Amino acid sequence: MTQTSTLADPRVAAALDRMFAEAERDDSRPYRGAGGTMTAQEQADAAAEIYMPISPEGGRLLYTLVRAARPATVVEFGTSFGISTLYLASAVRDNGTGRVLTTELSKDKIAAARRTFAETGLDDVVTVLEGDARETLAGLSEPAGFVLLDGWKDLYLPVLRLLEPRLAPGTLVAADDTTFDSVRPYLDYVRDPANGYESVPFPVEDGIEISCRL
Template sequence: MTCTLLDPRVAATLDRMFTEADRQLPLLGEMMSRDAVPAEADAQARADALSEFYLPVTPEAGRLLYSLVRSSRPDTVVEFGMSLGISAIHLASAVRDNGVGRVITTELNADKVAAATRNFADAGLDDVITVLHGDALQTLAEVDGPIGFVLLDGWKDLYRKVLELLEPRLAPGALVVADNTSMPGLQDYLDYVRDPSNGYVSVSFPARESDTMEISCRT
């Protein structure tokens, strides 16, 4: 049975990307500690300030995303917050192995769009990934449904807005995965998906030692 994550091109690309991300961690942590990227800045300013940095999922979270897409077999996967493309490669690997579907991912920063596009080509997955450059609240408004899988991994204050934008096009049973849900500022989103009257069954899942993902199923 095929697993594209083990393909030499994909594995080599992910290994390079995770190595680069690990190398950046001390500098990224130092920037965050001195508030070099103010939370009150708009989304474009924050994206531009971090244009050279990976903001990746962990390898374990990447494999979880692969498994969820592989098992649910969505026709359309939407990612909010591409960064340099690590999570999108995991999503696209599952789409490739399913033999059906596409990944649509979004990013505000032009430099990251260019770099991630090269990463997708290096992995040999650029044919199943569409990159939308711009404000996700505008670019994702044009995505056709039904959408079977959503990954929310961009700016946390936009999670609920992006979800509500996509809701009319979510397929019954669609999975919505929100990363970094232990971070401040996400209680409004969590309250929304955990309220059954809003149409979700939701569970918190430990994605790393000090952080969680929220996995929600559209009922």
């Protein structure tokens, strides 16, 4: 019998359709952008209505990778409204094991994402860590079996370095929006063999880098 994925669940499909439609309006929303002297919290507050989502193709790539890797713990840096989290959580649900730990600074986005997780029936496999990921992930006690970096681009490398003691050999790390200039220090790091990764770019929309911890 052919088995469909949780992505085909009407509740999940409808939520993704709705959020991708909302995300298309991002260009019309005022946003000063990240960087400069803004703190991570100030950046989050400035972008409280901005989706900045992964692409549908990128989401399906994440789903496929998590299904194959079957991690006990998926760590996501940057929940936003939860589009990418739905792909990760769907894979965890279909694996029949594991959970997703996702981080977010914006209280408004956290509230919206939690409503979506409940509406889609995936809230039991998702834990939202509220606050600065450099603090909330510092207390992670178990290994991170799969990592998605999709928060502020200049924090990709600090978050990765924070998680490295919890990355077993073979762990996959996916970084979104790798065409952004602010991701260059991260890419230089994971593409340097001396740092212990085998890394390959995927040409999905704004780019996804898949790195395997050696």
